[in-house]
Amino acid sequence: EAQVTQNPRYLITVTGKKLTVTCSQNMNHEYMSWYRQDPGLGLRQIYYSMNVEVTDKGDVPEGYKVSRKEKRNFPLILESPSPNQTSLYFCASSLASGSGETQYFGPGTRLLVL
């Protein structure tokens, strides 16, 4: 089944404890992206990747890191999580990096930082 997977789906952690949220797609998609969803704000882009080893900042990159060493994986790293990073996180991918490609979303990861 073609899909974007994220792990973990739920995570409770404490301030300052490094964590990684994994994202993997099995569709050979070129483009991948991370968004966070907060009430009243919709979804906002954190980072994106046009292809392997090519990443760039979105609108809210502070406090996050990403890497794209393989085409299928795009992990999101929080080096020192803070309570304001409590949110619902989505990974998304699209077949190509051309303009207007539809992005398909993973199931989401709910993160609570205490």
Next chain:
Amino acid sequence: AQTVTQSQPEMSVQEAETVTLSCTYDTSESNYYLFWYKQPPSRQMILVIRQEAYKQQNATENRFSVNFQKAAKSFSLKISDSQLGDTAMYFCAFMRGREYGNKLVFGAGTILRVKS
């Protein structure tokens, strides 16, 4: 900055009726893309419909159709014959292009409740 406004925080509709969700956006670009995504209680983001700004014809997908008014920068979603499974949060989203990272800019969402 590009912005997307969904002016209806919540709406309700009777099963089998028709409902229209509003979306306006702000941009100076002439070529861009618009999307409606559905988020049911499971929180999964599901594509409903996609529209390319350079196409005048309104996109349709089964019971879902859009009214795209480029001059007015309006992109409303019409759901016909509403079903209980349509109950969800609906997000309108705007995308410029590759040179802007294919970033989706989302509105705040509209909660739609379909009543039996």
